[in-house]
Amino acid sequence: MSILEVRGLQKVYASRFGGNKVEALKNVNFSVEAGEYVSIMGESGSGKTTLLNILAALDKPTAGTVILDGKNLKEVRESAVAAFRRDNLGFVFQDFNLLDTFTLEDNIYLPLVLAGKNYKEMRERLLPIAQKLGISEQLKKYPYEVSGGQKQRAAVARAMITRPKLILADEPTGALDSRSTDELLRLFAEVNKMGQTVLMVTHSVRAASVSGRVLFIKDGEVFHQIYRGSDTDEQLYQKINDTLTLLATGGMKK
């Protein structure tokens, strides 16, 4: 059963007086099955971020539908959007987006507090996640007191603690050094093995090569996709690289 279905997605940005129109997404179609680990790759300006914003209900498409777990995002009322996002989606951002007024623990609790959960339940949910992510020792610290890798792991914990249907990651390794990157990718893979569906937008071939399927976006359309099949990470890495080369040197689709 597909947990996310995207059909005929189009997004047109118009300048304020209707002058120039920019078509960020032309016609995007794909679906994600429950338990999948999907990467979306593409060059700057290919429409990745726009796509992610629409999936996250942060932005509205000009045309087309997004169906998350059987629910059409269009039908979610404006006032309920935030609550919907909180209950169904988890986010991991490039720049962590942790609040410096909170300790890591409170940062992780934030979505649950907003959902009105009590402390005991939150605590029970947090402990195993923190254990797995290796930040049990850092929970009482503030974001500026820990390393970038630890910050990102806290952000992952925050995304996971609501037990979302889908985790959306936007360049999660963008601000990390290579060691932290490896660690984080290992974590994502592990989380995914536990059954968590992950959709990651990334530039990094290294990051994409751990996922189960890679979608390539170019000029606002899904241009190509690669399934891992039985490939190892290294083999997938090679395939992605080949595809990117093809894309860059003018994969003549038209």
Add this chain to the structure above:
Amino acid sequence: MKIGFYPRLAASGIRKNKRMFTPFILTCTGMVMMFYIIMYLTVSNVLDSLVGAATLRQMFALGSWVIAVFAAIFLFYTNSFLIRRRKKEFGLYHILGMGKRNIARILFWEMLIIAVVSIASGLVLGIAFSKFAELGMVNIMRGEVTYDLSISGLAVVRSLQVFGVIFLLLLLNAIRQVRFASAISLLHSENLGEKPPKGNWLFGILGVALLAAAYYLAATIENPIAALLVFFVAVIMVIFGTYLVMISGSVLFCRILQKKKNYYYKPNHFVSVSSMVYRMKRNGAGLASICILATMVLVMMASTACLYFGEEDAINSRYPRDINLEFRMDKLSDFSDEHTQILKDGVLDELKARDVSLRNDYCYRSASLYGFVKENIVEVDASNISEADAMNSSYLFYFVPLADYNAMMGTNETLEDGEALLYSYRTDYDSDFIIFRNGESFKIKKKIDAFTGSGDTAMDMLSSLMLVVPDLETSLQPIDRIADYNGDKLLQMRWTCNFDTGMKPEEQIALYHDLTNTFRDPSVKERLGYTGVYTSSQEFECNDFYGLFGSLFYLGIILSLVFLLAAVLMIYYKQISEGYEDQERFDIMQKVGMTKQEIRKSINSQLLTVFFFPLALAALHMCFAFPIIRKILLAFNLNNVVLFAATTGISLLVFAVFYTIVYRLTSNAYYQIVSDAREEK
């Protein structure tokens, strides 16, 4: 092209930062206006027509300096917010190749535009309102009203000078700040993160202790003289206490809230409590200043309004009748009935000659001296008592003969030798005996609770005990012998005669002057047998009272307005600048799933606390200041608790209403800023 470039850059800078500049320009305008008005009143001719013009002038001159100094401090404070906001822009200019010199030029033009706009509009408004202010003042002081509008050249020049200097200082400060910063630090100056403060137990507890001690002092004070001294000590303690409590205490308080998991992890507390902890230390000083300003406004409004509206009371109590005469004697034997009769006849003759018909009149003999009560013994020699005790235990003792008391009050009391009736004024006396060291002792037969002549003692700030004794001449023999180290007698002897006339105010004043001259005549003194005379007229003193209390009230209103403006703007700037800092934070929270409604709620709960915490503390300060200010007002002969409670309540209410309006405006502006971030992305 070169000419006009910097001015245009400066003008567009101001336009683009409207939200920051508008209140600043309004503040400057307001300050200039207030200063001009006060200055105008100081030099106004109208003052001459009022009683006590010289006092008024001095008071207004003082007031204008208070405003000038305050304006300087306050404008520096608000300007620092502006500079902080603008640094990023200047950093960009700098990187784009503008030298510090060029930036200084932009700053110069900016400051010039602000100065010209605000001084000009301030002066225009000042001139427009100065007439109202003058009419208000004349009305308050019950003087003659004229309706010609005038501009005071001197006041204009003074305003230009004072604010010119202030703006120059602001400019220099801005340039200094930009000068000593590198381009990168300018660019990032706004994002300087700050560690959440650790609550400091020591300072927090010290602050609470200081407040408690000050409250205790204020609440327990008994003596009006001591009250004045204690008041200043208490004020200083309260100021320090407030700062400590706001800076450390509030962080502690929030930390305790955070520890209470069931309270803290609730949607409406979670965000507001944590961001308050994060900010409180930095903002503690600001909040404390707001609280102290609020308290100042409240104290000033409540007490000056009470003085003004209660002056009828005060005059009536200090000058019980239309005309009050007090003749002094220097021998105990002058208290003899024969001598008193001669004096009385002489005075009545003088009054009859002037066709005065006496109403509500009463006359009595009395003697008084100061004493200190120490363990039920009255010590009359100051050298036997320590200074601290003297302050708290000094009383004025009055002696009145039984015959005069019965005549005045229409009673029929009897007393044995060594017995006395006791009337205590502004104090309590519990013991059944009064023993004078080196003198007589009296058994108190009865305590009485009213005495017509009590107002005569009211001019004294001291608490007084009045003893009705069988006969002055015999009862006071031993006390009469006591003299101070100069050999002067301690006992003051007098015959008081107070009466109403039923005449018109002008006639009363004329009569008062006439009588004063007559009784001061040495030949009259000789004939009637007294050594000195004190005369007073309610109507005459009334004008003086209105002059004094009216000008106090007026200054109170104006200074309250200035401080109110300051308090309000401080909050506004604080919140606006925090709004810009919070933009990103609220953006993140929205991404994590915070609804717009929840943002509204969280902002409201945060602002509500930030706004009303200082107000609540100020109200608390006011509650404890109440008894001590009441004691001080007693020194002004004001003993109307209900009136004071009313003026306090009204001041508080007016302040709260005003505050709530600003709170609404601020919360909207804050919400705009915070939610703008989302739309811009």
